[in-house]
Amino acid sequence: MVSKEARELSITLPRIVARARDIIDQDPHLSFVGYDVSIAPLVDEVTRSVGTVVSAVSRSLLDTAVATVETFFKGMLTLVITFYLLMGAERFKWWVGHHTPQPYRDELSPIVKEIDRILGRFLRGEVVLIVIMTIATWATLSALGIRYALILGLIAGILELIPFVGTWMAAIPAVVVAVATPSPHGWSPLVSAGIVGLAYFILRHAEDYFVIPFVMGRAVHIHALVAMFSVLSGAVLGGVLGMFLGVPTAAALRIIIGYIYGKLTEPMPAPDQDKMLLEAAVPVSEMENTG
Known part of the structure; x- marks a missing residue:
């Protein structure tokens, strides 16, 4: 079913985009709750953008398909790399522990375990x-009668x-398909x-508001603004892979910084009472031996 929809979409994509441009050119108005809203200022920009897509598809449909497949496999590769990193976590922890001086191993072990737990979750x-999101999008588009609902859901x-931006990027092809294909509801x-x-x-x-706080909020425990900054920083440093790894990296840094802060602010250890008593008892013992 997925391959069938993919073939149909690849064949009809130029016609879908061209029809969307024609419809926007012919009727640049949107009626909503009795109000007629003009979208004429956007028509030229949309037309130019759609025309660029059409020409790109017409020039090299193969390049477009390759780029799509490349994006898909980059996402899958990101998951695979992360999975294997987690699978090799025990070996990595052993290597870190083996090369850590003995006095610090007991303190390092809980930090590594907590980071490993965060990455796994x-x-x-x-x-x-x-x-x-795949199931929810597929079910929603199917209920609305949108063609290629399964592909768009995937x-x-x-x-x-x-x-943050993935959902909005996914909305673009769905809106284009909705404009260019007839609605079974007569819209x-x-x-x-719309x-x-x-x-x-x-x-x-x-x-x-519901899915991410429940699923991810319990995993990384970082503020939304920190998460957004980490995603943007990851995009600058590492592209798509950096965006994906930005949040878990920020979570790991939170653990490390929290540990360092705790060590800097903890009170000085109290003197060892047993040692003080032992030192105080030494002169007495010496006096007894002398006598």
Whole structure:
């Protein structure tokens, strides 16, 4: 079923994009709750953008397909790399412990275990998010009568690997398909596109307020602003892979910084009472031996 929808979408994609451009050119207005909203200022920009997509697809459909497959496998490769890192965590912990001076091993062990636990829970959380958003998007688009709902759902799930912006990126092809294909409910193309956009908006906020706090909030325990900054920093430093690893890296740094802060602020250890008593008893023993 997935391969069938993928073949149909690859064949009809140029026609879908061209039809979307024609519809926007012909009727640049959107009626909503009795109000007529003009989108004329956006028509030129949308037309240019869509025209670029059409020409790109027409010039090299193979390049487009290769880029899509490459993006997919980059996401899968990210999961595989993270999985193998977790699988080799015990060996890595042994190596770190073996090369750590003996006095510090007891303090280092709980830190490494906590980081390992955070990474494992983060990876499991990402898999759960992908499954939830794939099913939710597929079910929503199917209920709205949007073609290629399964493919669009898989795209939404895979783009969950890109935090914050992945859902909005996944909404773009769904809106284009909604504009260019007839609605079984009799909606106009722009109304259909608006409803699909609203559906993605609701899914995004449902994910932010319910799914992510429940699934990921318990895993990494970092503030949303810190998570957003870590994602942006990861994007600058490492592209898509950096965006994916930004949050768990920030969580690991939180553990390390918390440990360092605790060591710097903890009170000085009290003198060893037993040692003091022993030292005080030495002169007495010497006096007894002398006598």
